Amino acid sequence: MRLLNKENITATLERGVGNTPLLKLESLSSTLDIQIYAKMEMGNPSGSVKDRSATNILIEAIRKGEINAETTIVESSSGNMGIALARLCKLLRLDSYIVVDPYINHHARKLLRSYGANLVEVNEKDKNQGYLGNRLKKVQELLDTVPNSYWTNQYGNPNVHIAHEQIFREILDQLGAAPDYMLVATSTCGTIRGIADAIEKTASSTRLIAVDAEGSILFENNAKARHIPGMGASHPSAFLQKHQIDHYTLVSDYEAVQGCQIMREREGMLIGGSSGALIAALHKLKNYIPANASVALLFPDSGERYLDTIYNELWIQQTFEKVMA
Numbered sequence: 001m002r003l004l005n006k007e008n009i010t011a012t013l014e015r016g017v018g019n020t021p022l023l024k025l026e027s028l029s030s031t032l033d034i035q036i037y038a039k040m041e042m043g044n045p046s047g048s049v050k051d052r053s054a055t056n057i058l059i060e061a062i063r064k065g066e067i068n069a070e071t072t073i074v075e076s077s078s079g080n081m082g083i084a085l086a087r088l089c090k091l092l093r094l095d096s097y098i099v100v101d102p103y104i105n106h107h108a109r110k111l112l113r114s115y116g117a118n119l120v121e122v123n124e125k126d127k128n129q130g131y132l133g134n135r136l137k138k139v140q141e142l143l144d145t146v147p148n149s150y151w152t153n154q155y156g157n158p159n160v161h162i163a164h165e166q167i168f169r170e171i172l173d174q175l176g177a178a179p180d181y182m183l184v185a186t187s188t189c190g191t192i193r194g195i196a197d198a199i200e201k202t203a204s205s206t207r208l209i210a211v212d213a214e215g216s217i218l219f220e221n222n223a224k225a226r227h228i229p230g231m232g233a234s235h236p237s238a239f240l241q242k243h244q245i246d247h248y249t250l251v252s253d254y255e256a257v258q259g260c261q262i263m264r265e266r267e268g269m270l271i272g273g274s275s276g277a278l279i280a281a282l283h284k285l286k287n288y289i290p291a292n293a294s295v296a297l298l299f300p301d302s303g304e305r306y307l308d309t310i311y312n313e314l315w316i317q318q319t320f321e322k323v324m325a
Contacts, residue, residue, distance in 0.1 A: 004062050004069050004092065013055050013088055016045045018166055022174040022296075027266040032282060035294045037179065038275075039171060042302035046087045046111075047080075048272075049164075049300040050154075053190055054084035056163035057152045058092070072097060072149045074142045076135040078187075078229035079108035080301055081154045086115035097146065099138045101131035103229045107305045128223040129215070130234025155188050156238040164194025169202070171296050178204035179296040181289055183281055185274035186212045186219075186248075187230050189237035191298065196244035206296075210248040211274075211281040213256075219248050227253045227319055228273035228310075230300065247288065254320045255280040260303060260310050270303030273310050 020043040025036040044051035061067045072095040075085055082098035089096040096117045112119055126133030143149050154160055184192040192210055199206050213232030215224035226232050259276030263269050278297045309315045
């Protein structure tokens with residue numbers, strides 16, 4: 001069995017990860033009478049916040065000897081985590097299997113294949129009208145049949161939320177103070193857990209607001225089909241600690257798309273659907289967040305991965321025909 005050469009691996013995998021820009025949204029700040037700052041996680045090497053967790057998971061697994069040069073990495077992903085892992089596997093010359101579902105967009109699919117990932121698609125929904133349950137069953141099948149396979153488990157591996165603590169620490173440095181509020185979209189909840197832990201560890205007064213999708217079961221038990229990848233969940237989260245959350249709000253898929261359109265028109269920026277949900281949430285929270293408050297938003301990725309969906313008028317009309325009628 002060949003072992004990975006641990007020398008310089010950490011530096012190689014961490015190169016370019018983190019220290020992403022914090023951008024003030026001047027136009028929206030003026031309109032909403034608050035100071036809005038966006039943490040631009042699309043600045044990471046594979047284009048999303050998932051670079052942080054993927055990097056930390058693999059570094060720790062290598063350090064502990066849990067994976068070697070012949071290990072096959074297995075993960076369930078709606079896009080970004082799979083892309084981040086596939087990129088790292090390419091660097092490490094490891095095989096990877098990424099379990100996806102029909103909601104993955106064509107751009108993400110192409111990125112995964114360009115990094116050499118083997119895609120396994122699950123097409124049957126689970127009892128909560130999502131695909132996660134059946135994706136996880138497929139992960140287990142792969143672990144049972146692929147020799148020397150390793151599940152990175154973005155849904156329960158503590159190295160996920162540990163990696164995301166750094167996000168809040170970077171914001172503290174960039175702002176020079178803790179923001180009054182921070183909005184984070186929820187899915188696996190690794191990001192919001194890491195940020196919540198960092199708020200506690202730094203004794204910051206920041207009020208943390210979770211933004212969840214309508215149809216997600218994380219905060220309300222009203223499961224239904226959803227169309228925005230990386231937003232909401234059809235299964236409970238192992239990371240979510242509700243006592244760490246000061247407030248939550250729900251955003252529909254269509255409202256998330258409208259949030260993306262607002263950002264494009266007002267700030268000249270293409271953002272992903274979960275980021276658009278934060279913009280929609282800000283408008284819903286006008287009576288909750290006081291004037292002149294500082295608000296940090298976590299933008300997980302850019303909108304370039306969603307040109308065929310969120311920024312495609314035909315897709316919008318077909319997907320939200322009943323809502324728009």
